[in-house]
Amino acid sequence: MTQQHTLNAADTQRYRLFAVAADSTLARLMLAFLATAGLFYVNIMPALVSGLIEGRGFSARDAGLIGSCNVYGAAVGAFIAIFLVKKLPWKTAAAALLLLLISLDLVSMLLTNPLPMMLLRAVHGLTGGLLVGIAFAVMARCGQVHKAFGMLLLVQFGLGGLGVMLLPPLVPLFGSWVLFMALIAFSLTALLMLAFLPAYPLLPLATQHGAAPVQYRPLLAAILAIFLFQAANMALYAYIIELGEQAGLTLSIISPALGVSAWLGLLGSVLVIWLSTRFGRALPVFISIMITAAATYALHYSASAAIFWLANLAVGVTWAFSIAYLLGICAEFDQAGQMAALGGFASKMGLASGPLFAALVIDGGSYSALINIAVVLLMLAAVVALYPCRTLDNANA
Known part of the structure; x- marks a missing residue:
C-alpha cells in the first residue's frame, strides 16, 4: 500500500511558473533556510544567553534555563513531527509555523521576567522543532539528499558564525531586542523562499522486505554517545562569552573567535565527506572527540587570547x-531511516540538556568545574562511540 499527495492542474501550472527546479542548488538552499529557521537560536546560543544577561539583567542561571527550555521544546516538536509529516500539507504547515515563530519572537521582545520567558521560549522551541521535522522530511524527497544536508550545514555554520560575531556587540548599543529581530529576519527570509519551493509530493512508502534487523545495542550506544557529546559541547558553548569575559577577554576578542570557529565547522563537514569510511569510523570519531576534549580543557587558560582562539577553532x-x-x-x-530521526532527537535532547546542566553547575559563578565535567563527558562519549563504530567497521570489513 502506498501513499502519495496529488496535485490538480491549477496547482501544477502554478508551481511550473513560480517554483525553482526541485533538485537544483537553489532549491536546496531554500530548504536549508527553512530547516535552519526553526533552530537558528541554537546557532547563536552564546549571543542569546549573553544578550539576556547583559540586556535584560537576567542571571546566568536564568539565561541558561531559557536557552534550555527553547531546545527542549524543539526536541519535543521534532519528535511529534515524525508522526505528522505524512499527514500535513507541508507548505501550508510550514508557513503557519513560520508566522507563529515570528509572533513568539515579537512577544519575547516585550518580556522582562525570566519565568514567562522560559514558558514562551519552550513554545517557540516546540514550534521550531515541528518546522525542522517537516523540512527534514521534505529534504529527504530531494535527489542526492546528502547535498541538501550539506547545504544545511553551510547555512547553519556560515550564518551562525556571523550571528555570534556581530550580535553580542550590538546588545549594549540597542538592547536585547536585536537578538529577536535577527531571528524574525531569518524567519521572514525563509517564509519568502517558501513561496518559490516546488511541491515535493510524498513519495511511495519504501518497501522494507529483506531489510536487515536493527542492531539495537550498538544503536543505543551511538544514541548515548550523541547525547553526551552534544550536551557537553552545548553546556560550554552557551556560556562561552561569559567564560571569556570572566577570564579577562573583551568582546572584540571573543566574538571573532566564535564566528571563525563556527565557520571552521564547514571544514569539519567537508572532511567527513572526503574521508568517508576509508579509515573506518572508530579511529576518526575517537580521535576527533578526544581532540574536542583536549581543546575544551584548554579553556581553563582562556586568559590567553591565543589559547582561547585555538581552543574554539x-x-x-x-x-x-x-x-x-x-x-x-x-x-x-x-x-x-527511522533510527536516523531518533539520532536527531537525541542530538536535540543533548543540546537542550547542556545549558540546563551548565546553569546549575555555574550557579556559584565558576566555570572551572563546568569545564572539567564537560571534558569527562566528552571522553565518555568517545569511549561509548567505539562500540557502534567498531560494529559497523567489522561488518563492512
Whole structure:
C-alpha cells in the first residue's frame, strides 16, 4: 500500500511558473533556510544567553534555563513531527509555523521576567522543532539528499558564525531586542523562499522486505554517545562569552573567535565527506572527540587570547566532524531511516540538556568545574562511540 499527495492542474501550472527546479542548488538552499529557521537560536546560543544577561539583567542561571527550555521544546516538536509529516500539507504547515515563530519572537521582545520567558521560549522551541521535522522530511524527497544536508550545514555554520560575531556587540548599543529581530529576519527570509519551493509530493512508502534487523545495542550506544557529546559541547558553548569575559577577554576578542570557529565547522563537514569510511569510523570519531576534549580543557587558560582562539577553532572543526559521523552511524543501523530521526532527537535532547546542566553547575559563578565535567563527558562519549563504530567497521570489513 502506498501513499502519495496529488496535485490538480491549477496547482501544477502554478508551481511550473513560480517554483525553482526541485533538485537544483537553489532549491536546496531554500530548504536549508527553512530547516535552519526553526533552530537558528541554537546557532547563536552564546549571543542569546549573553544578550539576556547583559540586556535584560537576567542571571546566568536564568539565561541558561531559557536557552534550555527553547531546545527542549524543539526536541519535543521534532519528535511529534515524525508522526505528522505524512499527514500535513507541508507548505501550508510550514508557513503557519513560520508566522507563529515570528509572533513568539515579537512577544519575547516585550518580556522582562525570566519565568514567562522560559514558558514562551519552550513554545517557540516546540514550534521550531515541528518546522525542522517537516523540512527534514521534505529534504529527504530531494535527489542526492546528502547535498541538501550539506547545504544545511553551510547555512547553519556560515550564518551562525556571523550571528555570534556581530550580535553580542550590538546588545549594549540597542538592547536585547536585536537578538529577536535577527531571528524574525531569518524567519521572514525563509517564509519568502517558501513561496518559490516546488511541491515535493510524498513519495511511495519504501518497501522494507529483506531489510536487515536493527542492531539495537550498538544503536543505543551511538544514541548515548550523541547525547553526551552534544550536551557537553552545548553546556560550554552557551556560556562561552561569559567564560571569556570572566577570564579577562573583551568582546572584540571573543566574538571573532566564535564566528571563525563556527565557520571552521564547514571544514569539519567537508572532511567527513572526503574521508568517508576509508579509515573506518572508530579511529576518526575517537580521535576527533578526544581532540574536542583536549581543546575544551584548554579553556581553563582562556586568559590567553591565543589559547582561547585555538581552543574554539579546534572545537569548531571537531564538533561538526564528530556529530556528522555519529548521526550517520545511527542511520546505518536502520535501512528504513527511522533510527536516523531518533539520532536527531537525541542530538536535540543533548543540546537542550547542556545549558540546563551548565546553569546549575555555574550557579556559584565558576566555570572551572563546568569545564572539567564537560571534558569527562566528552571522553565518555568517545569511549561509548567505539562500540557502534567498531560494529559497523567489522561488518563492512
